[in-house]
Amino acid sequence: MRQFDYIIVGQGIAGSLLGYQLLKADRRVLILNDESIPTSSAVAGGIFNPITGKNLDKTWLADTIFPYFKDFYLSLEKETYSRFYHETNLFRPYANEQQRRHFLQLTDEYDLDQYISLVKPNIYTEVENPLGGLYTSSAGWVDVPLMLEGLKQLFIQSGAYQAEKFDYQALEISEEQISYKNFQAPKIIFCEGYYASQNPYFKWLPFNPAKGETLIASMADYSIKEIVNQGSWIIPLGNQQYRFGSTYVWNQLNWHTTPEGEEAITGKIDKFLKTSYQIIGQQAGIRPTTKDRRPFLGNHPVHSNVYVFNGLGTKGVSLAPYFAEQMLNLLEKNKDLIPDSNIQRFYSLYSL
Numbered sequence: 146m147r148q149f150d151y152i153i154v155g156q157g158i159a160g161s162l163l164g165y166q167l168l169k170a171d172r173r174v175l176i177l178n179d180e181s182i183p184t185s186s187a188v189a190g191g192i193f194n195p196i197t198g199k200n201l202d203k204t205w206l207a208d209t210i211f212p213y214f215k216d217f218y219l220s221l222e223k224e225t226y227s228r229f230y231h232e233t234n235l236f237r238p239y240a241n242e243q244q245r246r247h248f249l250q251l252t253d254e255y256d257l258d259q260y261i262s263l264v265k266p267n268i269y270t271e272v273e274n275p276l277g278g279l280y281t282s283s284a285g286w287v288d289v290p291l292m293l294e295g296l297k298q299l300f301i302q303s304g305a306y307q308a309e310k311f312d313y314q315a316l317e318i319s320e321e322q323i324s325y326k327n328f329q330a331p332k333i334i335f336c337e338g339y340y341a342s343q344n345p346y347f348k349w350l351p352f353n354p355a356k357g358e359t360l361i362a363s364m365a366d367y368s369i370k371e372i373v374n375q376g377s378w379i380i381p382l383g384n385q386q387y388r389f390g391s392t393y394v395w396n397q398l399n400w401h402t403t404p405e406g407e408e409a410i411t412g413k414i415d416k417f418l419k420t421s422y423q424i425i426g427q428q429a430g431i432r433p434t435t436k437d438r439r440p441f442l443g444n445h446p447v448h449s450n451v452y453v454f455n456g457l458g459t460k461g462v463s464l465a466p467y468f469a470e471q472m473l474n475l476l477e478k479n480k481d482l483i484p485d486s487n488i489q490r491f492y493s494l495y496s497l
């Protein structure tokens with residue numbers, strides 16, 4: 146038997162950032178990850194944005210989690226010798242006069258000065274912006290696959306990684322110890338994203354998964370460095386490549402790209418993009434979204450040494466660093482979780 150302090154299932158954003166926190170705390174960690182299946186993290190646009198939606202809503206816990214993840218990602222970049230964190234303004238051109246008035250009223254009403262500034266008309270030639278728009282600062286995007294590859298190498302070097310599909314039938318749980326094949330640990334944490342629907346210990350949690358598609362486009366005559374968002378978004382990836390996104394579908398949960406997905410995105414992009422483009426790629430994934438839009442952290446109602454870290458939904462990049470630390474504090478110091486994130490809020494749904 147090989148003894149560890151923690152077994153983690155899944156190496157998406159959730160499992161990776163938790164594994165990293167535990168390794169930094171000098172814990173012996175084993176991450177089991179099925180490399181043969183598609184994942185949400187592999188196709189995430191990676192956008193972080195403190196002010197979202199038609200009503201300029203402030204992202205949940207933005208004032209806490211945004212400064213936290215900035216420091217976290219910058220220090221992780223150094224440790225993994227890669228550059229995956231891209232902070233940039235997010236430009237929202239007003240779609241029409243009505244939206245302009247609505248946004249200006251909201252910026253007056255709420256105290257958004259920290260994040261929002263006004264942009265004059267027609268400063269860009271590549272997108273429609275005759276009325277001007279808004280810049281959101283503290284926004285940007287993370288190249289999630291690049292970050293996860295760097296972390297995987299770090300886990301491999303630490304003897305903390307094994308490519309393997311976790312077999313729930315092979316799990317044995319006692320009060321003191323988790324046994325899985327020839328591995329043992331006092332605690333196990335499941336971080337399988339959408340695949341938690343197949344996990345006998347946590348499939349009762351109220352997920353509300355949302356399929357999403359994105360496109361990769363090539364544009365020779367586009368030079369905007371900011372993310373542009375008007376119903377759909379354009380992220381500059383470098384080398385004249387751009388990601389367009391994204392769709393939300395709740396009824397056809399599969400990992401396949403579709404012509405409808407492409408049309409839905411290009412239909413919106415064509416309304417504001419003035420430059421010609423060529424679609425060179427398309428991706429699809431399933432977001433581990435939850436019914437109350439809050440993450441799922443905590444331990445199983447019966448097996449106190451079986452944990453979950455999931456439900457990062459549409460905001461994995463913004464939520465994962467801060468909540469990985471919350472998980473660390475729970476696992477190591479039995480510190481209370483933020484109640485809105487604790488799965489205790491759903492214990493009444495669990496039946497044996």
Ligand SMILES: Cc1cc2nc3c(=O)[nH]c(=O)nc-3n(C[C@H](O)[C@H](O)[C@H](O)COP(=O)(O)OP(=O)(O)OC[C@H]3O[C@@H](n4cnc5c(N)ncnc54)[C@H](O)[C@@H]3O)c2cc1C
Pocket residue numbers: 154155156157158159160177178179180181182183184185186187188189190191192193309310311312336337338339340356357358359390391392429430431432433454455456457458459460461462463
């Ligand atoms: C189209 C699209 C666009 C998105 N855009 C953004 C965005 O702009 N910004 C943002 O913050 N978020 C975005 N997201 C959401 C983001 O992708 C998720 O919040 C995040 O990736 C979830 O990470 P996770 O680790 O929980 O799940 P996943 O990334 O799905 O990882 C789960 C891991 O568990 C492993 N696994 C599952 N079952 C097993 C098993 N039985 N045995 C072993 N391993 C297993 C899988 O192999 C995988 O590695 C987007 C998602 C989609 C689909």
